[in-house]
Amino acid sequence: MNYPYIKQFRKALVTWYLEEQRDLPWRHTKEPYQIWVSEVMLQQTRVDTVIPYYNRFIEKYPTAESLAYTPEEELLKMWEGLGYYSRVRNLQAGVREVVEVYGGKVPDNRVDISKLKGVGPYTAGAILSIAYGKPEHAVDGNVMRVLSRVLNIDADIALPKTKEIFEEAVTKLIDIENPSAFNQGLMELGALICTPTSPKCLLCPVRDYCTAFHEGNPSSLPVKSKKLKTKDIHYDVYVIRNKDGSYLMEKRMEEGLLANMWQFIMVERDEVENSLTKVEKQYNVILNRELIEPIISFKHVFSHLKWHISSYLVDAIETGELSQLNTAFLTKEQIESIPMPVPMLKIWGNLT
DNA sequence: AAGCCGGGGGT
DNA sequence: ACCCCAGGCTT
Incomplete structure (x- = not known):
């Protein structure tokens, strides 16, 4: 010019x-x-x-x-x-x-x-x-x-x-x-x-x-080349409720995706029996397998990957000591005061 | 240079 | 389904 x-x-x-x-x-x-x-x-x-x-x-x-x-x-x-x-x-x-x-x-x-x-x-x-x-x-x-x-x-x-x-x-x-x-x-x-x-x-x-x-x-215009393909990951999310009406939650890692945000228990999809066994062992709980109530299933798209989520409400019949420091049973009030990513907010919003 | 890092709105 | 958005950090 x-x-x-x-x-x-x-x-x-x-x-x-x-x-x-x-x-x-x-x-x-x-x-x-x-x-x-x-x-x-x-x-x-x-x-x-x-x-x-x-x-x-x-x-x-x-x-x-x-x-x-x-x-x-x-x-x-x-x-x-x-x-x-x-x-x-x-x-x-x-x-x-x-x-x-x-x-x-x-x-x-x-x-x-x-x-x-x-x-x-x-x-x-x-x-x-x-x-x-x-x-x-x-x-x-x-x-x-x-x-x-x-x-x-x-x-x-x-x-x-x-x-x-x-x-x-x-x-x-x-x-x-x-x-x-x-x-x-x-x-x-x-x-x-x-x-x-x-x-x-x-x-x-x-x-x-x-x-x-x-x-x-x-x-x-403008010319823009690279377009990225997102990866698909399937998760089962368990909202685990104890006798007091508190829910089991864990804090994500300090680095990486959604660092330090809180979530319900989340495992990569597997045979239902395998998933439940894995959760029970890892979090030292016994779940009521007779009554697993579906909450909501949906997709959540990130810039570079896509989560396919199925969520379920299940009661913990017995609970033991939680071995990991980043896990805890939290009350409704506590849950609403901690930072959660949108997919977890969505599950929480569909719970009642 | 390429990959990672959220979520929503427009077309 | 795909694109883009008042981008920056890490590898």
């Missing part, structure tokens, strides 16, 4: 953003910490999903100091249902570093802010431009889609290397006068107008500067 057009493109984008932007909670603040929270929640997550979580989170943890030393289980409960739970662990680690190393002030340069846990190239640029007004690129999926069309770039955006092309493009195009509105304008345009399928080109404020609109095919 030639220089005169760059200036006009900036102006058109920023003017449109300032007039048409949605009223979102995190647009009422310029506190770097609060912008940070919003950006982490928005990673791979839609605006409408984030809004209630953001409001609750900021109300409870309005400052870096208030978040820094909150127990992890409480944070996971606040994050419950949002997904990608390592985000909140990393956020807290980063925030704690800000409190302890930077005196509570979020760094205002890319080198230092990028050292914080959970802050990658995008989040760094977003905080720097939105909270500090720095002319830094913030390239996410929206930006790559919009600019692939405006500049008619057909490089494969699934390749990490391709992102550098767009970072350089933004660095060249960005409005020094209002980096915040420019970066958010690109993303807002991607969310409202320059959508993945059927972009609303006739309503686009930068249509005049869009190469794909004039010389190419906006709908065919």
Whole structure:
């Protein structure tokens, strides 16, 4: 794009953003910490999903100091249902570093802010431009889609290397006068107008500067290669109830999928007799095999795998000492206070 | 560079 | 069924 057009493109984008932007909670603040929270929640997550979580989170943890030393289980409960739970662990680690190393002030340069846990190239640029007004690129999926069309770039955006092309493009195009509105304008345009399928080109404020609109095919961009196939795993989930009306639960491992979240007893599907024997032995209980009541069967899709779950309610006739520290019989009130992944919430919700 | 890490909504 | 979403970390 030639220089005169760059200036006009900036102006058109920023003017449109300032007039048409949605009223979102995190647009009422310029506190770097609060912008940070919003950006982490928005990673791979839609605006409408984030809004209630953001409001609750900021109300409870309005400052870096208030978040820094909150127990992890409480944070996971606040994050419950949002997904990608390592985000909140990393956020807290980063925030704690800000409190302890930077005196509570979020760094205002890319080198230092990028050292914080959970802050990658995008989040760094977003905080720097939105909270500090720095002319830094913030390239996410929206930006790559919009600019692939405006500049008619057909490089494969699934390749990490391709992102550098767009970072350089933004660095060249960005409005020094209002980096915040420019970066958010690109993303807002991607969310409202320059959508993945059927972009609303006739309503686009930068249509005049869009190469794909004039010389190419906006709908065919961006190019993205790799598509992943999910693996199928079948589980039987046993909701085991003791004489007190408490339920046997276990906490997942500290790392990996759904780390540190709680679940009912879950075993890979097998012959029913084998499953029950395995459960009885491992958790030192004797189950009433005469009365196994199906609760619900469903599929739960993750980004890289698919769970097929069948769940059952069964009474423990006898219970012994639980050998593992991460297992316990919990009351209804306790269960509703611990963080559980959505599949377990679904089973719990169908229990009564 | 590729795999891992959730969940929901749109088409 | 498939795609994508205000991505980052680990290997």
